Amino acid sequence: MSFIITLLAAVFVFSAVIAIHEFGHFAVAKLCGVQVNEFSIGMGPVLLKKMHHGTQYSLRALPVGGFVALEGEESPESQQAEGEERSDLEEQPLSQRSGADGSPDGGASKEEELSQPTGKPLNEAPVWQRALIMAAGACMNFLLGFVVMAIVLTAQNEPITSRVIYAVEDGALCGQTGLEAGDKVLAVNGRRCFVANDMLYELMRTEDYSASFTVLRDGKKVELPCVQFDTWQDEDGETHMSLGFTVYGIRKTPVNVIKEAWNSVLYYGRIIFTSLMDLLRGRESINDLSGPVGIVTAIGQAASYGWQDLLELLALITVNVGIFNLLPFPALDGGKVVFLLIEGVTGHAVPEKIQSGLTLAAFALLFALMIFATYNDIVRLVTGAI
Incomplete structure:
Protein backbone atom coordinates (compact mmCIF):
# COMPACT_ATOMS: atom_id res chain seq x y z
CA MET A 1 0.00 0.00 0.00
CA SER A 2 2.83 2.40 0.86
CA PHE A 3 4.38 1.72 -2.56
CA ILE A 4 1.14 2.75 -4.28
CA ILE A 5 0.89 5.91 -2.16
CA THR A 6 4.50 6.78 -2.96
CA LEU A 7 3.92 6.17 -6.66
CA LEU A 8 0.76 8.30 -6.78
CA ALA A 9 2.38 11.07 -4.73
CA ALA A 10 5.47 11.08 -6.98
CA VAL A 11 3.33 11.25 -10.14
CA PHE A 12 1.33 14.11 -8.63
CA VAL A 13 4.42 16.11 -7.64
CA PHE A 14 6.40 15.60 -10.85
CA SER A 15 3.37 16.19 -13.06
CA ALA A 16 2.41 19.39 -11.22
CA VAL A 17 5.93 20.80 -11.29
CA ILE A 18 6.64 20.05 -14.96
CA ALA A 19 3.14 20.83 -16.25
CA ILE A 20 3.13 24.28 -14.63
CA HIS A 21 6.63 24.92 -15.99
CA GLU A 22 5.59 24.06 -19.53
CA PHE A 23 2.37 26.03 -19.15
CA GLY A 24 4.51 29.10 -18.46
CA HIS A 25 6.32 28.68 -21.79
CA PHE A 26 2.99 28.01 -23.53
CA ALA A 27 1.09 30.98 -22.09
CA VAL A 28 3.79 33.57 -22.80
CA ALA A 29 4.38 32.14 -26.30
CA LYS A 30 0.69 32.58 -27.04
CA LEU A 31 0.70 36.12 -25.63
CA CYS A 32 3.70 36.96 -27.83
CA GLY A 33 1.98 35.56 -30.93
CA VAL A 34 4.40 32.64 -31.36
CA GLN A 35 3.03 29.49 -32.98
CA VAL A 36 2.66 26.63 -30.48
CA ASN A 37 2.42 23.35 -32.37
CA GLU A 38 1.65 21.23 -29.32
CA PHE A 39 1.07 21.51 -25.60
CA SER A 40 1.35 18.07 -24.02
CA ILE A 41 0.67 16.76 -20.54
CA GLY A 42 2.66 13.56 -20.12
CA MET A 43 5.18 11.90 -22.39
CA GLY A 44 5.17 8.96 -24.79
CA PRO A 45 2.29 7.78 -27.03
CA VAL A 46 -0.71 10.09 -27.43
CA LEU A 47 -3.89 8.97 -25.62
CA LEU A 48 -6.11 11.96 -26.36
CA LYS A 49 -5.61 15.02 -28.52
CA LYS A 50 -7.59 18.03 -29.65
CA MET A 51 -6.66 20.69 -32.19
CA HIS A 52 -7.66 24.27 -31.41
CA HIS A 53 -6.43 27.47 -33.08
CA GLY A 54 -3.40 25.80 -34.60
CA THR A 55 -2.27 24.05 -31.39
CA GLN A 56 -2.62 20.38 -30.58
CA TYR A 57 -3.47 19.76 -26.91
CA SER A 58 -2.36 16.25 -25.98
CA LEU A 59 -2.63 13.81 -23.11
CA ARG A 60 0.14 11.23 -23.36
CA ALA A 61 0.55 7.80 -21.79
CA LEU A 62 3.37 8.44 -19.30
CA PRO A 63 1.94 10.71 -16.58
CA VAL A 64 5.26 12.35 -15.73
CA GLY A 65 6.33 15.55 -17.39
CA GLY A 66 5.13 17.27 -20.51
CA PHE A 67 6.39 19.65 -23.16
CA VAL A 68 5.61 22.63 -25.38
CA ALA A 69 6.58 22.38 -29.05
CA LEU A 70 7.14 25.80 -30.60
CA GLU A 71 7.36 26.45 -34.34
CA GLY A 72 10.92 27.23 -35.32
CA GLU A 73 12.45 25.87 -32.11
CA GLU A 74 15.23 23.34 -32.58
CA SER A 75 14.18 20.91 -29.86
CA PRO A 76 13.35 17.17 -29.89
CA GLU A 77 9.77 17.91 -28.77
CA SER A 78 9.17 20.42 -31.57
CA GLN A 79 10.61 18.10 -34.20
CA GLN A 80 8.51 15.24 -32.82
CA ALA A 81 5.33 17.35 -32.96
CA GLU A 82 6.04 18.44 -36.54
CA GLY A 83 6.74 14.84 -37.55
CA GLU A 84 3.50 13.59 -35.99
CA GLU A 85 1.56 16.38 -37.72
CA ARG A 86 2.98 15.39 -41.11
CA SER A 87 2.23 11.72 -40.36
CA ASP A 88 -1.38 12.49 -39.46
CA LEU A 89 -1.79 14.48 -42.66
CA GLU A 90 -0.39 11.65 -44.79
CA GLU A 91 -2.79 9.18 -43.17
CA GLN A 92 -5.84 11.27 -44.09
CA PRO A 93 -7.84 10.26 -47.18
CA LEU A 94 -7.11 12.40 -50.22
CA SER A 95 -10.68 13.71 -50.19
CA GLN A 96 -10.20 15.12 -46.69
CA ARG A 97 -6.88 16.73 -47.59
CA SER A 98 -8.07 18.30 -50.84
CA GLY A 99 -11.22 19.93 -49.53
CA ALA A 100 -14.89 19.41 -48.92
CA ASP A 101 -15.73 18.99 -52.61
CA GLY A 102 -12.82 16.61 -53.32
CA SER A 103 -10.91 19.13 -55.44
CA PRO A 104 -7.41 20.40 -54.62
CA ASP A 105 -8.66 23.96 -54.32
CA GLY A 106 -11.94 23.08 -52.65
CA GLY A 107 -13.16 24.57 -49.37
CA ALA A 108 -11.12 23.69 -46.32
CA SER A 109 -12.72 21.46 -43.68
CA LYS A 110 -13.31 22.70 -40.15
CA GLU A 111 -10.56 20.39 -38.87
CA GLU A 112 -8.11 21.87 -41.35
CA GLU A 113 -9.04 25.39 -40.29
CA LEU A 114 -8.42 24.53 -36.64
CA SER A 115 -5.03 23.06 -37.49
CA GLN A 116 -3.81 26.10 -39.42
CA PRO A 117 -0.92 27.93 -37.68
CA THR A 118 -2.01 31.14 -36.00
CA GLY A 119 1.36 32.53 -34.92
CA LYS A 120 4.86 33.28 -36.09
CA PRO A 121 7.87 30.96 -35.68
CA LEU A 122 9.89 31.43 -32.51
CA ASN A 123 13.00 32.48 -34.41
CA GLU A 124 11.08 35.37 -35.99
CA ALA A 125 10.01 36.83 -32.64
CA PRO A 126 11.96 39.76 -31.15
CA VAL A 127 14.80 38.82 -28.81
CA TRP A 128 13.00 40.18 -25.73
CA GLN A 129 9.94 38.05 -26.47
CA ARG A 130 12.03 34.90 -26.88
CA ALA A 131 13.80 35.65 -23.59
CA LEU A 132 10.45 36.09 -21.82
CA GLU A 158 -0.96 26.69 14.28
CA PRO A 159 -0.33 30.43 13.93
CA ILE A 160 2.44 31.69 11.68
CA THR A 161 5.83 31.54 13.36
CA SER A 162 7.40 34.98 13.77
CA ARG A 163 11.03 36.11 14.14
CA VAL A 164 10.36 38.01 17.38
CA ILE A 165 11.72 36.39 20.55
CA TYR A 166 9.00 35.78 23.14
CA ALA A 167 11.18 34.51 25.97
CA VAL A 168 14.71 33.32 26.67
CA GLU A 169 15.04 30.29 28.95
CA ASP A 170 16.56 30.93 32.38
CA GLY A 171 20.29 30.36 32.27
CA ALA A 172 20.34 29.79 28.50
CA LEU A 173 23.72 30.56 26.97
CA CYS A 174 22.13 32.53 24.10
CA GLY A 175 20.62 34.91 26.65
CA GLN A 176 23.92 35.32 28.47
CA THR A 177 25.66 36.19 25.19
CA GLY A 178 23.25 38.75 23.79
CA LEU A 179 19.70 37.72 22.90
CA GLU A 180 16.79 39.28 24.80
CA ALA A 181 13.02 38.86 24.85
CA GLY A 182 11.42 41.24 22.36
CA ASP A 183 14.31 41.12 19.87
CA LYS A 184 13.22 40.80 16.25
CA VAL A 185 15.81 38.77 14.34
CA LEU A 186 16.74 40.51 11.08
CA ALA A 187 19.79 38.48 10.04
CA VAL A 188 21.94 35.56 11.17
CA ASN A 189 25.60 35.38 10.11
CA GLY A 190 25.00 38.32 7.79
CA ARG A 191 22.14 36.64 5.93
CA ARG A 192 18.77 38.35 6.02
CA CYS A 193 15.98 36.28 7.57
CA PHE A 194 12.66 36.27 5.73
CA VAL A 195 10.94 33.59 7.83
CA ALA A 196 11.66 31.82 11.11
CA ASN A 197 13.12 28.85 9.24
CA ASP A 198 15.88 31.13 7.93
CA MET A 199 17.17 31.40 11.50
CA LEU A 200 17.10 27.65 11.99
CA TYR A 201 18.81 26.97 8.66
CA GLU A 202 21.68 29.34 9.39
CA LEU A 203 22.10 27.94 12.91
CA MET A 204 22.19 24.40 11.50
CA ARG A 205 25.10 25.45 9.28
CA THR A 206 27.22 26.80 12.14
CA GLU A 207 30.16 24.62 13.13
CA ASP A 208 30.97 26.00 16.58
CA TYR A 209 27.41 26.45 17.92
CA SER A 210 27.65 30.23 17.79
CA ALA A 211 26.44 32.86 15.33
CA SER A 212 26.32 36.61 14.76
CA PHE A 213 22.85 38.15 14.99
CA THR A 214 21.38 41.42 13.76
CA VAL A 215 18.25 42.23 15.76
CA LEU A 216 15.77 45.08 16.03
CA ARG A 217 15.64 46.14 19.70
CA ASP A 218 13.55 49.10 20.86
CA GLY A 219 13.37 50.36 17.29
CA LYS A 220 17.15 50.26 16.72
CA LYS A 221 19.38 47.79 14.90
CA VAL A 222 21.72 46.01 17.28
CA GLU A 223 24.66 43.82 16.23
CA LEU A 224 25.35 40.77 18.38
CA PRO A 225 28.68 39.44 17.06
CA CYS A 226 28.91 36.15 18.95
CA VAL A 227 25.73 34.61 20.31
CA GLN A 228 26.52 31.16 21.73
CA PHE A 229 24.15 28.25 22.23
CA ASP A 230 23.94 25.37 24.67
CA THR A 231 24.53 21.83 23.38
CA TRP A 232 23.47 18.33 24.39
CA GLN A 233 24.42 14.82 23.33
CA ASP A 234 22.12 11.99 22.32
CA GLU A 235 22.57 8.30 23.18
CA ASP A 236 24.78 7.86 20.10
CA GLY A 237 27.16 10.55 21.28
CA GLU A 238 26.15 13.08 18.61
CA THR A 239 26.12 16.73 19.68
CA HIS A 240 23.04 18.89 19.08
CA MET A 241 22.31 22.58 19.57
CA SER A 242 19.68 23.81 22.01
CA LEU A 243 18.00 27.06 20.94
CA GLY A 244 17.11 28.25 24.41
CA PHE A 245 14.41 30.68 23.26
CA THR A 246 10.85 30.75 21.94
CA VAL A 247 9.19 33.13 19.49
CA TYR A 248 5.80 34.79 19.11
CA GLY A 249 3.06 33.52 16.81
CA ILE A 250 1.45 35.72 14.15
CA ARG A 251 -2.32 35.81 13.65
CA LYS A 252 -3.37 34.32 10.31
Whole structure:
Protein backbone atom coordinates (compact mmCIF):
# COMPACT_ATOMS: atom_id res chain seq x y z
CA MET A 1 0.00 0.00 0.00
CA SER A 2 2.83 2.40 0.86
CA PHE A 3 4.38 1.72 -2.56
CA ILE A 4 1.14 2.75 -4.28
CA ILE A 5 0.89 5.91 -2.16
CA THR A 6 4.50 6.78 -2.96
CA LEU A 7 3.92 6.17 -6.66
CA LEU A 8 0.76 8.30 -6.78
CA ALA A 9 2.38 11.07 -4.73
CA ALA A 10 5.47 11.08 -6.98
CA VAL A 11 3.33 11.25 -10.14
CA PHE A 12 1.33 14.11 -8.63
CA VAL A 13 4.42 16.11 -7.64
CA PHE A 14 6.40 15.60 -10.85
CA SER A 15 3.37 16.19 -13.06
CA ALA A 16 2.41 19.39 -11.22
CA VAL A 17 5.93 20.80 -11.29
CA ILE A 18 6.64 20.05 -14.96
CA ALA A 19 3.14 20.83 -16.25
CA ILE A 20 3.13 24.28 -14.63
CA HIS A 21 6.63 24.92 -15.99
CA GLU A 22 5.59 24.06 -19.53
CA PHE A 23 2.37 26.03 -19.15
CA GLY A 24 4.51 29.10 -18.46
CA HIS A 25 6.32 28.68 -21.79
CA PHE A 26 2.99 28.01 -23.53
CA ALA A 27 1.09 30.98 -22.09
CA VAL A 28 3.79 33.57 -22.80
CA ALA A 29 4.38 32.14 -26.30
CA LYS A 30 0.69 32.58 -27.04
CA LEU A 31 0.70 36.12 -25.63
CA CYS A 32 3.70 36.96 -27.83
CA GLY A 33 1.98 35.56 -30.93
CA VAL A 34 4.40 32.64 -31.36
CA GLN A 35 3.03 29.49 -32.98
CA VAL A 36 2.66 26.63 -30.48
CA ASN A 37 2.42 23.35 -32.37
CA GLU A 38 1.65 21.23 -29.32
CA PHE A 39 1.07 21.51 -25.60
CA SER A 40 1.35 18.07 -24.02
CA ILE A 41 0.67 16.76 -20.54
CA GLY A 42 2.66 13.56 -20.12
CA MET A 43 5.18 11.90 -22.39
CA GLY A 44 5.17 8.96 -24.79
CA PRO A 45 2.29 7.78 -27.03
CA VAL A 46 -0.71 10.09 -27.43
CA LEU A 47 -3.89 8.97 -25.62
CA LEU A 48 -6.11 11.96 -26.36
CA LYS A 49 -5.61 15.02 -28.52
CA LYS A 50 -7.59 18.03 -29.65
CA MET A 51 -6.66 20.69 -32.19
CA HIS A 52 -7.66 24.27 -31.41
CA HIS A 53 -6.43 27.47 -33.08
CA GLY A 54 -3.40 25.80 -34.60
CA THR A 55 -2.27 24.05 -31.39
CA GLN A 56 -2.62 20.38 -30.58
CA TYR A 57 -3.47 19.76 -26.91
CA SER A 58 -2.36 16.25 -25.98
CA LEU A 59 -2.63 13.81 -23.11
CA ARG A 60 0.14 11.23 -23.36
CA ALA A 61 0.55 7.80 -21.79
CA LEU A 62 3.37 8.44 -19.30
CA PRO A 63 1.94 10.71 -16.58
CA VAL A 64 5.26 12.35 -15.73
CA GLY A 65 6.33 15.55 -17.39
CA GLY A 66 5.13 17.27 -20.51
CA PHE A 67 6.39 19.65 -23.16
CA VAL A 68 5.61 22.63 -25.38
CA ALA A 69 6.58 22.38 -29.05
CA LEU A 70 7.14 25.80 -30.60
CA GLU A 71 7.36 26.45 -34.34
CA GLY A 72 10.92 27.23 -35.32
CA GLU A 73 12.45 25.87 -32.11
CA GLU A 74 15.23 23.34 -32.58
CA SER A 75 14.18 20.91 -29.86
CA PRO A 76 13.35 17.17 -29.89
CA GLU A 77 9.77 17.91 -28.77
CA SER A 78 9.17 20.42 -31.57
CA GLN A 79 10.61 18.10 -34.20
CA GLN A 80 8.51 15.24 -32.82
CA ALA A 81 5.33 17.35 -32.96
CA GLU A 82 6.04 18.44 -36.54
CA GLY A 83 6.74 14.84 -37.55
CA GLU A 84 3.50 13.59 -35.99
CA GLU A 85 1.56 16.38 -37.72
CA ARG A 86 2.98 15.39 -41.11
CA SER A 87 2.23 11.72 -40.36
CA ASP A 88 -1.38 12.49 -39.46
CA LEU A 89 -1.79 14.48 -42.66
CA GLU A 90 -0.39 11.65 -44.79
CA GLU A 91 -2.79 9.18 -43.17
CA GLN A 92 -5.84 11.27 -44.09
CA PRO A 93 -7.84 10.26 -47.18
CA LEU A 94 -7.11 12.40 -50.22
CA SER A 95 -10.68 13.71 -50.19
CA GLN A 96 -10.20 15.12 -46.69
CA ARG A 97 -6.88 16.73 -47.59
CA SER A 98 -8.07 18.30 -50.84
CA GLY A 99 -11.22 19.93 -49.53
CA ALA A 100 -14.89 19.41 -48.92
CA ASP A 101 -15.73 18.99 -52.61
CA GLY A 102 -12.82 16.61 -53.32
CA SER A 103 -10.91 19.13 -55.44
CA PRO A 104 -7.41 20.40 -54.62
CA ASP A 105 -8.66 23.96 -54.32
CA GLY A 106 -11.94 23.08 -52.65
CA GLY A 107 -13.16 24.57 -49.37
CA ALA A 108 -11.12 23.69 -46.32
CA SER A 109 -12.72 21.46 -43.68
CA LYS A 110 -13.31 22.70 -40.15
CA GLU A 111 -10.56 20.39 -38.87
CA GLU A 112 -8.11 21.87 -41.35
CA GLU A 113 -9.04 25.39 -40.29
CA LEU A 114 -8.42 24.53 -36.64
CA SER A 115 -5.03 23.06 -37.49
CA GLN A 116 -3.81 26.10 -39.42
CA PRO A 117 -0.92 27.93 -37.68
CA THR A 118 -2.01 31.14 -36.00
CA GLY A 119 1.36 32.53 -34.92
CA LYS A 120 4.86 33.28 -36.09
CA PRO A 121 7.87 30.96 -35.68
CA LEU A 122 9.89 31.43 -32.51
CA ASN A 123 13.00 32.48 -34.41
CA GLU A 124 11.08 35.37 -35.99
CA ALA A 125 10.01 36.83 -32.64
CA PRO A 126 11.96 39.76 -31.15
CA VAL A 127 14.80 38.82 -28.81
CA TRP A 128 13.00 40.18 -25.73
CA GLN A 129 9.94 38.05 -26.47
CA ARG A 130 12.03 34.90 -26.88
CA ALA A 131 13.80 35.65 -23.59
CA LEU A 132 10.45 36.09 -21.82
CA ILE A 133 9.21 32.78 -23.23
CA MET A 134 12.33 30.97 -22.03
CA ALA A 135 12.13 32.50 -18.52
CA ALA A 136 8.37 32.03 -18.14
CA GLY A 137 8.61 28.36 -17.13
CA ALA A 138 10.75 29.09 -14.09
CA CYS A 139 8.53 32.04 -13.12
CA MET A 140 5.50 29.73 -13.10
CA ASN A 141 7.40 27.32 -10.84
CA PHE A 142 7.92 30.16 -8.35
CA LEU A 143 4.23 31.09 -8.64
CA LEU A 144 3.23 27.47 -7.96
CA GLY A 145 5.43 27.46 -4.86
CA PHE A 146 3.76 30.65 -3.63
CA VAL A 147 0.23 29.27 -4.18
CA VAL A 148 1.06 25.94 -2.52
CA MET A 149 2.58 27.63 0.54
CA ALA A 150 -0.46 29.93 0.82
CA ILE A 151 -2.68 26.83 0.88
CA VAL A 152 -0.51 25.11 3.49
CA LEU A 153 -0.39 28.17 5.75
CA THR A 154 -4.14 28.70 5.48
CA ALA A 155 -4.90 25.06 6.31
CA GLN A 156 -2.56 24.63 9.29
CA ASN A 157 -4.01 24.99 12.78
CA GLU A 158 -0.96 26.69 14.28
CA PRO A 159 -0.33 30.43 13.93
CA ILE A 160 2.44 31.69 11.68
CA THR A 161 5.83 31.54 13.36
CA SER A 162 7.40 34.98 13.77
CA ARG A 163 11.03 36.11 14.14
CA VAL A 164 10.36 38.01 17.38
CA ILE A 165 11.72 36.39 20.55
CA TYR A 166 9.00 35.78 23.14
CA ALA A 167 11.18 34.51 25.97
CA VAL A 168 14.71 33.32 26.67
CA GLU A 169 15.04 30.29 28.95
CA ASP A 170 16.56 30.93 32.38
CA GLY A 171 20.29 30.36 32.27
CA ALA A 172 20.34 29.79 28.50
CA LEU A 173 23.72 30.56 26.97
CA CYS A 174 22.13 32.53 24.10
CA GLY A 175 20.62 34.91 26.65
CA GLN A 176 23.92 35.32 28.47
CA THR A 177 25.66 36.19 25.19
CA GLY A 178 23.25 38.75 23.79
CA LEU A 179 19.70 37.72 22.90
CA GLU A 180 16.79 39.28 24.80
CA ALA A 181 13.02 38.86 24.85
CA GLY A 182 11.42 41.24 22.36
CA ASP A 183 14.31 41.12 19.87
CA LYS A 184 13.22 40.80 16.25
CA VAL A 185 15.81 38.77 14.34
CA LEU A 186 16.74 40.51 11.08
CA ALA A 187 19.79 38.48 10.04
CA VAL A 188 21.94 35.56 11.17
CA ASN A 189 25.60 35.38 10.11
CA GLY A 190 25.00 38.32 7.79
CA ARG A 191 22.14 36.64 5.93
CA ARG A 192 18.77 38.35 6.02
CA CYS A 193 15.98 36.28 7.57
CA PHE A 194 12.66 36.27 5.73
CA VAL A 195 10.94 33.59 7.83
CA ALA A 196 11.66 31.82 11.11
CA ASN A 197 13.12 28.85 9.24
CA ASP A 198 15.88 31.13 7.93
CA MET A 199 17.17 31.40 11.50
CA LEU A 200 17.10 27.65 11.99
CA TYR A 201 18.81 26.97 8.66
CA GLU A 202 21.68 29.34 9.39
CA LEU A 203 22.10 27.94 12.91
CA MET A 204 22.19 24.40 11.50
CA ARG A 205 25.10 25.45 9.28
CA THR A 206 27.22 26.80 12.14
CA GLU A 207 30.16 24.62 13.13
CA ASP A 208 30.97 26.00 16.58
CA TYR A 209 27.41 26.45 17.92
CA SER A 210 27.65 30.23 17.79
CA ALA A 211 26.44 32.86 15.33
CA SER A 212 26.32 36.61 14.76
CA PHE A 213 22.85 38.15 14.99
CA THR A 214 21.38 41.42 13.76
CA VAL A 215 18.25 42.23 15.76
CA LEU A 216 15.77 45.08 16.03
CA ARG A 217 15.64 46.14 19.70
CA ASP A 218 13.55 49.10 20.86
CA GLY A 219 13.37 50.36 17.29
CA LYS A 220 17.15 50.26 16.72
CA LYS A 221 19.38 47.79 14.90
CA VAL A 222 21.72 46.01 17.28
CA GLU A 223 24.66 43.82 16.23
CA LEU A 224 25.35 40.77 18.38
CA PRO A 225 28.68 39.44 17.06
CA CYS A 226 28.91 36.15 18.95
CA VAL A 227 25.73 34.61 20.31
CA GLN A 228 26.52 31.16 21.73
CA PHE A 229 24.15 28.25 22.23
CA ASP A 230 23.94 25.37 24.67
CA THR A 231 24.53 21.83 23.38
CA TRP A 232 23.47 18.33 24.39
CA GLN A 233 24.42 14.82 23.33
CA ASP A 234 22.12 11.99 22.32
CA GLU A 235 22.57 8.30 23.18
CA ASP A 236 24.78 7.86 20.10
CA GLY A 237 27.16 10.55 21.28
CA GLU A 238 26.15 13.08 18.61
CA THR A 239 26.12 16.73 19.68
CA HIS A 240 23.04 18.89 19.08
CA MET A 241 22.31 22.58 19.57
CA SER A 242 19.68 23.81 22.01
CA LEU A 243 18.00 27.06 20.94
CA GLY A 244 17.11 28.25 24.41
CA PHE A 245 14.41 30.68 23.26
CA THR A 246 10.85 30.75 21.94
CA VAL A 247 9.19 33.13 19.49
CA TYR A 248 5.80 34.79 19.11
CA GLY A 249 3.06 33.52 16.81
CA ILE A 250 1.45 35.72 14.15
CA ARG A 251 -2.32 35.81 13.65
CA LYS A 252 -3.37 34.32 10.31
CA THR A 253 -4.93 37.09 8.24
CA PRO A 254 -5.05 37.09 4.41
CA VAL A 255 -2.28 39.72 4.31
CA ASN A 256 -0.07 37.78 6.73
CA VAL A 257 -0.62 34.51 4.85
CA ILE A 258 0.29 36.12 1.50
CA LYS A 259 3.38 37.76 3.02
CA GLU A 260 4.53 34.54 4.71
CA ALA A 261 3.91 32.47 1.55
CA TRP A 262 6.07 34.84 -0.49
CA ASN A 263 8.77 34.87 2.17
CA SER A 264 8.68 31.06 2.24
CA VAL A 265 9.42 31.00 -1.50
CA LEU A 266 12.37 33.31 -0.85
CA TYR A 267 13.49 31.00 1.96
CA TYR A 268 13.38 27.92 -0.28
CA GLY A 269 15.22 29.81 -3.00
CA ARG A 270 17.87 30.87 -0.49
CA ILE A 271 18.58 27.37 0.84
CA ILE A 272 18.72 25.92 -2.69
CA PHE A 273 21.15 28.59 -3.88
CA THR A 274 23.22 28.34 -0.68
CA SER A 275 23.40 24.56 -0.97
CA LEU A 276 24.60 24.89 -4.55
CA MET A 277 27.29 27.38 -3.51
CA ASP A 278 28.35 25.10 -0.63
CA LEU A 279 28.70 22.27 -3.14
CA LEU A 280 30.83 24.37 -5.49
CA ARG A 281 33.02 25.61 -2.63
CA GLY A 282 33.53 22.07 -1.32
CA ARG A 283 31.68 22.68 1.93
CA GLU A 284 29.23 19.96 0.92
CA SER A 285 30.30 16.70 -0.68
CA ILE A 286 29.13 15.72 -4.16
CA ASN A 287 28.29 12.36 -2.59
CA ASP A 288 25.39 14.12 -0.83
CA LEU A 289 23.66 14.74 -4.18
CA SER A 290 20.27 13.11 -4.58
CA GLY A 291 18.69 11.95 -7.83
CA PRO A 292 15.24 10.71 -8.85
CA VAL A 293 15.32 7.73 -6.46
CA GLY A 294 16.11 9.95 -3.49
CA ILE A 295 13.46 12.47 -4.49
CA VAL A 296 10.80 9.77 -4.84
CA THR A 297 11.81 8.36 -1.44
CA ALA A 298 11.47 11.82 0.13
CA ILE A 299 8.07 12.27 -1.55
CA GLY A 300 6.92 8.92 -0.14
CA GLN A 301 8.05 9.90 3.35
CA ALA A 302 6.31 13.29 3.11
CA ALA A 303 3.10 11.63 1.87
CA SER A 304 3.14 9.26 4.85
CA TYR A 305 3.14 12.26 7.22
CA GLY A 306 0.14 13.90 5.53
CA TRP A 307 -0.94 16.08 2.63
CA GLN A 308 0.44 19.27 4.18
CA ASP A 309 3.96 17.83 4.35
CA LEU A 310 3.60 16.61 0.77
CA LEU A 311 2.57 20.09 -0.39
CA GLU A 312 5.50 21.69 1.46
CA LEU A 313 7.86 19.31 -0.35
CA LEU A 314 6.09 20.15 -3.62
CA ALA A 315 6.80 23.83 -2.96
CA LEU A 316 10.48 23.10 -2.29
CA ILE A 317 10.82 20.99 -5.45
CA THR A 318 9.06 23.47 -7.74
CA VAL A 319 11.23 26.36 -6.48
CA ASN A 320 14.26 24.10 -6.94
CA VAL A 321 13.26 23.40 -10.55
CA GLY A 322 12.71 27.10 -11.18
CA ILE A 323 16.14 28.10 -9.87
CA PHE A 324 17.90 25.20 -11.60
CA ASN A 325 16.35 26.10 -14.95
CA LEU A 326 17.51 29.72 -14.65
CA LEU A 327 21.14 28.76 -14.18
CA PRO A 328 23.26 30.09 -17.09
CA PHE A 329 23.94 26.58 -18.39
CA PRO A 330 23.55 25.87 -22.14
CA ALA A 331 21.11 22.95 -21.76
CA LEU A 332 18.76 24.92 -19.51
CA ASP A 333 16.39 27.84 -20.01
CA GLY A 334 18.90 30.14 -18.32
CA GLY A 335 21.50 29.18 -20.92
CA LYS A 336 19.07 30.02 -23.72
CA VAL A 337 18.43 33.39 -22.11
CA VAL A 338 22.19 34.03 -22.05
CA PHE A 339 22.41 33.26 -25.79
CA LEU A 340 19.53 35.69 -26.38
CA LEU A 341 21.17 38.40 -24.26
CA ILE A 342 24.32 38.05 -26.37
CA GLU A 343 22.18 38.36 -29.51
CA GLY A 344 20.40 41.41 -28.09
CA VAL A 345 23.66 43.17 -27.20
CA THR A 346 25.67 42.32 -30.33
CA GLY A 347 22.82 42.24 -32.83
CA HIS A 348 23.96 38.80 -34.03
CA ALA A 349 22.75 35.40 -32.89
CA VAL A 350 25.28 32.96 -31.48
CA PRO A 351 26.02 30.54 -34.37
CA GLU A 352 23.71 27.53 -34.31
CA LYS A 353 26.69 25.17 -34.48
CA ILE A 354 28.17 26.66 -31.28
CA GLN A 355 24.81 26.60 -29.49
CA SER A 356 24.19 22.98 -30.49
CA GLY A 357 27.68 21.89 -29.46
CA LEU A 358 27.50 23.56 -26.06
CA THR A 359 23.99 22.25 -25.45
CA LEU A 360 24.97 18.70 -26.36
CA ALA A 361 28.00 18.83 -24.06
CA ALA A 362 25.87 20.28 -21.26
CA PHE A 363 23.23 17.58 -21.68
CA ALA A 364 25.95 14.92 -21.48
CA LEU A 365 27.28 16.47 -18.27
CA LEU A 366 23.81 16.71 -16.72
CA PHE A 367 23.04 13.12 -17.69
CA ALA A 368 26.29 11.90 -16.12
CA LEU A 369 25.51 13.91 -12.98
CA MET A 370 22.03 12.36 -12.80
CA ILE A 371 23.50 8.85 -13.15
CA PHE A 372 25.98 9.61 -10.36
CA ALA A 373 23.23 11.02 -8.10
CA THR A 374 21.03 7.98 -8.80
CA TYR A 375 23.95 5.71 -7.86
CA ASN A 376 24.25 7.65 -4.58
CA ASP A 377 20.52 7.16 -3.97
CA ILE A 378 20.72 3.42 -4.55
CA VAL A 379 23.73 3.05 -2.26
CA ARG A 380 21.97 5.00 0.50
CA LEU A 381 18.80 2.96 -0.05
CA VAL A 382 20.65 -0.37 0.19
CA THR A 383 22.67 0.69 3.24
CA GLY A 384 19.60 2.14 4.96
CA ALA A 385 20.90 5.71 4.94
CA ILE A 386 17.58 6.90 3.48
